[in-house]
Amino acid sequence: MSENVPILSARGLVKRYGRVTALDRADFDLYPGEILAVIGDNGAGKSSLIKALSGAVSIDEGDMTLEGRPMRFSSPMEARDAGIETVYQTLALSPALSIADNMFLGREIRKKGPLGSIFKLLDRAEMEKVARQKLSDLGLMTIQNIAQPVETLSGGQRQGVAVARAAAFGSKVIIMDEPTAALGVKESRRVLELILDVKRRGIPIVLISHNMPHVFEVADRIHIHRLGRRLCVIKPKDYSMSDAVAFMTGAKTPPEEAIAA
């Protein structure tokens, strides 16, 4: 896979918060069609890296490219417009709004003609149809009432809605931040299957997770972040979970070829 050109790539990212350097010349590469897991100890700068890629924070230094074109985001909206969707750990859903409203939040569909252009009338029927379609594409379509508020759903169902939203609009890259952290065993399994489903549709995924079994199960490559930068990239079949944890915590130094990757 690494013979390809990376779809999303970053070089020398620096992000400082006052005296704290969260990203210290960090590099990043995501290749087409792969699931890249990002792991790292708390405070290693994973979140800052992901926020930089998803437009939630603006970086102080460094370059990012999407499909070879340089890019710089000043808001999540810009990243979304460029085709990068993020499923945040908090899900970024509005609990009181319906499933359909949430899926189209910030990019609603309006009626055609003057009703839409002058009176800004929403096309509810169309939005609900598309939302239903997207959910059933991901095998989530046992939802009877697409107008149901998100707060009446279980944790796994909410995660499903957030993933479906990302999959529906993420044309190039989907970033998932700790998608299984808040879920039970069974719900986690369902979400991992969702992730593999999305991958099968050809969209590359960046998966941030603390859960080693999950990472080793679904990831094609594992980006290990340490002290604000990329320490190494490993393939799950070449290393054990304890190796990964040892690299991540600094207990063990990764071999040269992993650092070069």
Next chain:
Amino acid sequence: MTSSVDTAPAARGAQAYEESLEQSDRSLAEFEARHQSALDRIQHFLHGYPTMVPVIVLLVSVLAFGIVAGDRFFSAFNLSLIMQQVSIIGILAAAQSLVILTAGIDLSVAAIMVLMSVIMGNLAVSMGVPTPIALLVGFAGGTAAGALNGLLVTRLKLPPFITTLGTWNIFFALNLWLSGAQSIRSQDIDEQAPILKIFGENFGMFGAQFSYGSVLMVLIFAALWYLLNRTAWGRHVYAVGDDKEAAELAGIRTNRTLVSVYALAGLVCALGAWASIGRVGSVSPQSFYEGNLQSITAVVIGGISLFGGRGSIMGPLIGALIVGVFQSGLRLVGVDVLWQVFAIGWLIIIAVAIDQWIRKVSA
């Protein structure tokens, strides 16, 4: 469930500790109806239709006063009179609802309204500016005053309560300065700018006397209902009030939405200013000093959550009517004014308690 469960890649497969999941219940993403008690059903129903609470309260109180006070209360004339009496507070409540839906509060609504009525009156009556221009200046001023609140809340990140507590005083002081604490007399308005009083005019229908002011109130609520429920902007208002951070991450320009909400609230207050000149019959800088609190009362009784993001804009219209019905009904049965205030106080507390209960709805 779906076939995607079975097509999970066998190559890597599930973790060993998850093997027993094969036998487990697969109904994870089902949205089946669970068994519910009658109270649960009521709670769920009200969660879906929170405006039903004030609607029921309004119907019950109209019936109750109709029985106790008889025809004096339950006549088309008296009911339309209630509409007239609540029209100004109703319009302020419409403005207040917009802000409260974003989890804010606007203590300056009445001050904006009175300030704009003074500006409209001074321009049209004292300075001889054509009335339409005086009105437009008032609308622009109201929008600007609201936008100022919005900018202070979003740019300086001040709590809405503090911001509008400050601007309430500022607008009130400006109002006293511009008016010289003097009212503009009714006769002067009639001579110079009768259009200012147009919303005080009545028209009769089925024995009722409707004022154009109460029609304006209903039209404002209808327009806001459309904006909030049928446009993307409205969905964003709810999303921002529900969880601002989530709305931001979902791609909504939350600060822009907030400023637009405060500005629109200011415009609605300016419309209220025009209506208030007709209702009061003069321009009085001392009027509606408690209008902000009365508008919050109507919003709360109308079932809009003070925590934002929940409730229908039609609720505060009902809430304003409930207050009017209580005042009219209790007056007609000869109850002292202090007990009217007492009753309104309990209504507020009960309304908020019901809101809290509805919000605890379980999935």
